[in-house]
Amino acid sequence: MRVVLQALxxxxxxxxxxxxxxxxxxxxxxxxLSYAVVAKATLNALVVPSGLHPEVTTASVGSLEFPFPLxxxxxxxxxxxxxxxxxxxxxxxxxxxxxxxxxxxxxxLGTAGTVMQGFFRNxxxxxxxxxxxxxxxxxxxxxxxxxxxxxxxxxTAAFTGALITAAVVYLIATENGRTPVATLLxxxxxxxxxxxxxxSYMLLHTGESLNEAVVWLMGHLNRSTWxxxxxxxxxxxxxxxxxxxxxxxxxxxxxxxxxxxSLGIEVERTKRLLLAGSSIITAAAVAVAGVxxxxxxxxxHMMRLVVGADHRILIPTSALAGGTFLVIxxxxxxxxxxEVPVGIVTAAVGAPFFLFLLRRREVHAL
Amino acid sequence: xxxxxxxxxxxxxIEVLTGVxxxxxxxxxxxxxxxxxxxxxxxxxxxxxxxxxxxxxIAVNGEQISDCSSKQISREVGTVPQDTxxxxxxxxxxxxxxxxxxxxxxxxxxDEARPVENALQRAEVExxxxxxxxxxxxxxxxxxLLARALAQEPSVLVLDEPTGSLDINHQxxxxxxxxxxxxxxxAAIAAIHDLELAAxxxxxxxxxxxxxxxASGSPATVLSDDKLDEAFDTTTTVSENPVTGAPTVAAIxxxxxxxxxxxxxxxxxVGQEAIRTLWQAGFEVSVGPVPENxxxxxxxxxxxxxxxxxxxxxxxxxxxxxxxxxxAREANAIVLVDGPGRESLxxxxxxxxxxxxxxxxxxxxxxxxxxxxxxxxxxxxxxxAVAQSVITLLRRRGRGPERTESLEGKRET
Numbered sequence: 001m002r003v004v005l006q007a008l009x010x011x012x013x014x015x016x017x018x019x020x021x022x023x024x025x026x027x028x029x030x031x032x033l034s035y036a037v038v039a040k041a042t043l044n045a046l047v048v049p050s051g052l053h054p055e056v057t058t059a060s061v062g063s064l065e066f067p068f069p070l071x072x073x074x075x076x077x078x079x080x081x082x083x084x085x086x087x088x089x090x091x092x093x094x095x096x097x098x099x100x101x102x103x104x105x106x107x108x109l110g111t112a113g114t115v116m117q118g119f120f121r122n123x124x125x126x127x128x129x130x131x132x133x134x135x136x137x138x139x140x141x142x143x144x145x146x147x148x149x150x151x152x153x154x155x156t157a158a159f160t161g162a163l164i165t166a167a168v169v170y171l172i173a174t175e176n177g178r179t180p181v182a183t184l185l186x187x188x189x190x191x192x193x194x195x196x197x198x199x200s201y202m203l204l205h206t207g208e209s210l211n212e213a214v215v216w217l218m219g220h221l222n223r224s225t226w227x228x229x230x231x232x233x234x235x236x237x238x239x240x241x242x243x244x245x246x247x248x249x250x251x252x253x254x255x256x257x258x259x260x261x262s263l264g265i266e267v268e269r270t271k272r273l274l275l276a277g278s279s280i281i282t283a284a285a286v287a288v289a290g291v292x293x294x295x296x297x298x299x300x301h302m303m304r305l306v307v308g309a310d311h312r313i314l315i316p317t318s319a320l321a322g323g324t325f326l327v328i329x330x331x332x333x334x335x336x337x338x339e340v341p342v343g344i345v346t347a348a349v350g351a352p353f354f355l356f357l358l359r360r361r362e363v364h365a366l
Numbered sequence: 367x368x369x370x371x372x373x374x375x376x377x378x379x380i381e382v383l384t385g386v387x388x389x390x391x392x393x394x395x396x397x398x399x400x401x402x403x404x405x406x407x408x409x410x411x412x413x414x415x416x417x418x419x420x421x422x423x424i425a426v427n428g429e430q431i432s433d434c435s436s437k438q439i440s441r442e443v444g445t446v447p448q449d450t451x452x453x454x455x456x457x458x459x460x461x462x463x464x465x466x467x468x469x470x471x472x473x474x475x476x477d478e479a480r481p482v483e484n485a486l487q488r489a490e491v492e493x494x495x496x497x498x499x500x501x502x503x504x505x506x507x508x509x510x511l512l513a514r515a516l517a518q519e520p521s522v523l524v525l526d527e528p529t530g531s532l533d534i535n536h537q538x539x540x541x542x543x544x545x546x547x548x549x550x551x552x553a554a555i556a557a558i559h560d561l562e563l564a565a566x567x568x569x570x571x572x573x574x575x576x577x578x579x580x581a582s583g584s585p586a587t588v589l590s591d592d593k594l595d596e597a598f599d600t601t602t603t604v605s606e607n608p609v610t611g612a613p614t615v616a617a618i619x620x621x622x623x624x625x626x627x628x629x630x631x632x633x634x635x636v637g638q639e640a641i642r643t644l645w646q647a648g649f650e651v652s653v654g655p656v657p658e659n660x661x662x663x664x665x666x667x668x669x670x671x672x673x674x675x676x677x678x679x680x681x682x683x684x685x686x687x688x689x690x691x692x693x694a695r696e697a698n699a700i701v702l703v704d705g706p707g708r709e710s711l712x713x714x715x716x717x718x719x720x721x722x723x724x725x726x727x728x729x730x731x732x733x734x735x736x737x738x739x740x741x742x743x744x745x746x747x748x749x750x751a752v753a754q755s756v757i758t759l760l761r762r763r764g765r766g767p768e769r770t771e772s773l774e775g776k777r778e779t
Binding site (some may be wrong): 002003004007121147246247248249250251255256258259261262263264265266267304308309310311 | 411414415416435436437438439440441443444445447454455456460461464465467468470473476477517691732
């Protein structure tokens with residue numbers, strides 16, 4: 001039970017830190033709110049799903065109409081503390097969606113980054129290494145540049161673009177049912193370069209919406225809504241649970257594929273699953289928040305220094321640390337004199353910190 | 367018990383194993399020997415289920431492994447890899463614990479102390495448990511990997527060069543441990559590079575060469591088999607180690623330093639043949655003097671050899687003789703061939719009293735005999751014997767068989 005205890009202990013501590021950071025962040029903004037107000041308003045905002053109401057509506061793509069199932073979830077409030085209505089709105093509808101989405105996105109990127117680094121046995125691996133972010137960017141920028149040609153919303157387009165790209169890279173690198181990690185890495189780099197060209201070309205055609213496209217590409221959390229959270233949170237949680245179930249397999253995979261097979265791991269199947277899981281979780285994050293760099297790269301390195309190489313502990317701690325880090329970074333991004341995309345903050349803070357670790361020789365391997 | 371029946375494995379067009387049949391019984395330690403590229407590692411990778419044979423099958427305790435999942439196989443077969451590049455900071459204990467993977471469900475994260483503890487004890491690495499695998503020495507790491515295989519609680523151990531990168535003391539202690547484990551009721555098969563170690567520790571040796579089993583049996587019989595010389599392309603001699611009582615093998619080798627240069631005097635068809643033979647045997651060759659347009663001169667020219675030619679009908683002048691003599695003096699041996707130009711060198715150069723040994727090729731001319739210069743001159747009657755005779759002469763002069771290894775490849779081509 002030692003591993004379970006360690007995982008729970010570390011995760012508990014980091015979860016407390018995350019909640020603390022979320023609450024602190026919610027007090028910061030143009031309107032000064034006290035912790036007490038924020039805490040009460042946050043508790044008021046907590047809901048539990050209390051019912052499912054499936055219904056069928058029609059959706060139209062172009063001139064085609066087809067039935068489209070919708071699930072309407074009704075929620076019940078848990079608490080009702082007396083809070084000033086204005087403050088309640090500021091916390092619940094303005095600040096919390098953005099902060100919670102930041103936490104979820106950071107959580108997803110921390111998870112995916114850890115899995116990718118272990119999977120590739122490469123310290124430079126990050127969640128986007130097989131082109132997921134580039135694919136999402138193509139989808140998003142295409143929607144911005146050619147709004148009439150793309151029948152879905154931006155986030156759906158980004159999510160789809162991300163998954164298609166991951167699938168293409170996987171198929172290119174797979175031969176006779178085997179996917180050598182090195183081939184996958186190179187195929188990912190090549191596809192990313194190619195998609196970079198596509199994105200640049202489309203940016204030339206964005207016209208007046210260039211600014212919107214650039215902000216998306218830099219990674220942003222403004223204009224976050226609860227509906228973003230409603231989509232991203234379940235996907236993140238489900239695939240996080242799947243990935244954590246394979247944490248021990250990932251440990252064994254780090255010994256090398258041949259050793260892993262001689263220890264009873266179905267190597268190719270496990271690799272497919274890890275790759276699919278981390279790609280989906282990354283796609284879900286990138287689709288709502290754009291390309292936020294460095295979280296998925298440095299957070300796993302930092303946590304590995306603290307908790308060691310065992311992925312049963314490393315994955316949950318990196319996930320929670322990723323959430324915490326992104327909430328802090330976004331708080332800086334939005335509280336300066338002029339708001340900047342959070343991707344700028346994560347890269348500006350993350351890169352020097354990473355170099356510091358590198359110089360201290362603390363990060364040199366997995 | 368593990369057995370292979372008629373196993374063939376090919377990588378693309380290259381057949382690596384052809385019709386290999388073997389079996390290792392419980393309580394038996396079998397050593398797999400053979401030169402590099404013989405297919406030893408491929409055979410082991412087929413035995414532990416990493417590679418699927420193109421033909422034939424592997425059975426572990428009577429069950430075909432092609433019918434088993436990777437998990438089922440790894441409960442029965444524990445593998446100790448040649449050298450694992452573990453570049454991250456797992457502790458030795460965590461590595462050994464991974465050996466339990468085939469026995470546990472994915473979500474069972476509980477500690478399973480006993481098998482891990484037993485494995486750590488058995489491989490005598492308890493004291494290393496908290497150390498990171500990257501910090502261990504080669505010998506310690508090998509024992510940890512052995513402990514990992516033991517944690518699988520397998521009935522068969524497959525070891526690929528378990529002693530490959532170890533100092534001699536660790537080689538012995540690792541193999542002693544394997545022997546003990548076999549006595550406890552396991553079957554073990556190991557690729558072992560060192561013939562002497564293999565003979566000392568294994569119950570039986572299997573000689574693999576070019577993908578097929580060439581010999582199998584007790585160490586003494588396999589090591590003294592002619593097939594061993596053939597497989598390693600060298601001459602070996604087997605004696606008994608006075609201390610261990612195990613057969614020991616020494617490679618004697620037969621060929622001299624490839625850097626040696628042989629000067630060939632005399633042309634014509636015989637001279638040409640001599641040049642070719644010596645060149646193929648891996649010697650550097652110089653030639654002269656020979657008449658221009660002589661076949662020997664043409665060959666020497668094609669090969670880009672140092673060559674002294676004289677006008678065809680005038681015969682060599684003093685300058686030609688001097689030039690040829692200079693080449694001959696620097697050579698490690700001289701071959702005098704019955705052919706055009708030979709006399710001129712002999713006349714101009716007192717070869718038979720010099721420090722350079724001489725081989726005289728009197729092909730088809732038995733009338734001429736060697737002068738009695740005590741070992742520096744040899745007479746041979748066939749071209750084939752020229753190279754052998756040069757080799758013998760050079761060895762007598764102490765130009766070493768110690769560097770014969772490098773010549774082996776050249777000789778083949």
